[in-house]
Amino acid sequence: MKLYGYFRSSASYRVRIALNLKGLDYEHVGVHLVKHGGEHLSEAFRAINPEALVPALTDAEEGGGLVLSQSLAILEYLDEKYPQYPLLPKDLGLRAQVRAFALSIACEIHPVNNLRILKYLSQTLGVTEEQKNAWYRHWCEVGLFALEKKLSRDNARYAFCFGDEPGYADCLLVPQIYNAQRFQCDLSQVPELMRINQNCLEHPAFIKAHPSKQADADA
Amino acid sequence: MKLYGYFRSSASYRVRIALNLKGLDYEHVGVHLVKHGGEHLSEAFRAINPEALVPALTDAEEGGGLVLSQSLAILEYLDEKYPQYPLLPKDLGLRAQVRAFALSIACEIHPVNNLRILKYLSQTLGVTEEQKNAWYRHWCEVGLFALEKKLSRDNARYAFCFGDEPGYADCLLVPQIYNAQRFQCDLSQVPELMRINQNCLEHPAFIKAHPSKQADADA
Numbered sequence A, B: 001m002k003l004y005g006y007f008r009s010s011a012s013y014r015v016r017i018a019l020n021l022k023g024l025d026y027e028h029v030g031v032h033l034v035k036h037g038g039e040h041l042s043e044a045f046r047a048i049n050p051e052a053l054v055p056a057l058t059d060a061e062e063g064g065g066l067v068l069s070q071s072l073a074i075l076e077y078l079d080e081k082y083p084q085y086p087l088l089p090k091d092l093g094l095r096a097q098v099r100a101f102a103l104s105i106a107c108e109i110h111p112v113n114n115l116r117i118l119k120y121l122s123q124t125l126g127v128t129e130e131q132k133n134a135w136y137r138h139w140c141e142v143g144l145f146a147l148e149k150k151l152s153r154d155n156a157r158y159a160f161c162f163g164d165e166p167g168y169a170d171c172l173l174v175p176q177i178y179n180a181q182r183f184q185c186d187l188s189q190v191p192e193l194m195r196i197n198q199n200c201l202e203h204p205a206f207i208k209a210h211p212s213k214q215a216d217a218d219a
Helices: A010-021 A043-048 A070-079 A092-109 A117-126 A129-154 A167-181 A192-203 A206-209 B008-020 B043-048 B071-081 B093-110 B115-124 B129-154 B166-184 B192-201 B204-209
Strands: A001-007 A027-030 A056-058 A068-069 B003-004 B027-030 B055-058 B067-069
Touching: A001 A010, A010 A070, A010 A167, A010 A206, A043 B027, A068 A070, A068 B008, A068 B093, A070 A092, A070 A167, A070 B093, A092 A129, A092 B067, A092 B071, A092 B093, A117 A129, A117 B129, A129 A167, A129 A192, A129 B115, A167 A192, A167 B093, A192 A206, A206 B003, B008 B071, B008 B204, B067 B071, B071 B093, B071 B115, B071 B166, B093 B129, B093 B166, B115 B129, B129 B192, B192 B204
Parallel strands: A001 A027, B003 B027
Antiparallel strands: A001 A056, A056 A068, B003 B055, B055 B067
């Protein structure tokens, strides 16, 4: 498998964790979102993923033609195709809860704060650096706080989001907390999430997936 | 089943289409996002869904306690629990493509343009009505155009997004086009999407799910 990604892209980070949890080998192809005017915008990369977004995954087992995009679709694919170390639980109600948790990050927090949105705020709407950072922190804190409340209600203080082994939800949580810390969000209101994040950071699959450990990481 | 939704919320609209495609009965409970300072923000509704977002679904078959949230998690749940009229195809590569299409709408287009974001732009960042509408149209047009290119490349001119019967991706597409039209987006660049949208609008499951047909629709 080839994973086209960017060391700091949290969607790429999610997929790296999932691949590592399942013990799947993959080749990492760095696509730098900032250098060269954004390598993801190049014609070469658009030919691979017309949406011009990372991550994208190719799986030689499915033939070269199949290009998977969207991190959550990739996670679902990996869980269906490579059932070792299931990311999702078996119980249907619990699966729905786990997916809802993941989607809360993927649909409510992350998209509002990704690079192209922040650029539009600065370059097109002319907001100040301070306003941009406040925007980031606002959506991140509001979103994480809702998850904290949900998890505190549902989670019986497992070591990880939904059990004593990391899974689907943890693949989303850790990259989001990483982002939140980069932007100095106030995380004092989400102690449960931070406890789980810490457990993840000590797990080999997460250690190997960390942005700082990637070949394309900025020095 | 009880579906807590808002007639014009496109996430609620997605779930209505899916329930109708599967022929599942449900009770619609209107949660008005504008009236009474936003009924979704009330303590009563937060007790049901702490994220304060619609839609939320309860399924009596799973006991009263299970509250499903996040429209895509609900679609996955319905497809797993009620296998009649599968929304997702069986082939793993195709499932991934369908999910990626849906996630492109759910993660790239919709979150950036939902009500709370637009409010923040107006009320906190003080952007003009014109700038707000340009923001909306920008993300909608960029996102739909990427999907048009992807579908034109992959789709063998099926009647619907990924086949000759509507499915998972169509549940996402139609509400997004509905939103795009409300905000006068330029849809001349997405003829394939518009052809498929028109086919959907003539299908009974989509007709019944249309915002204008809901009990809580504004006069």
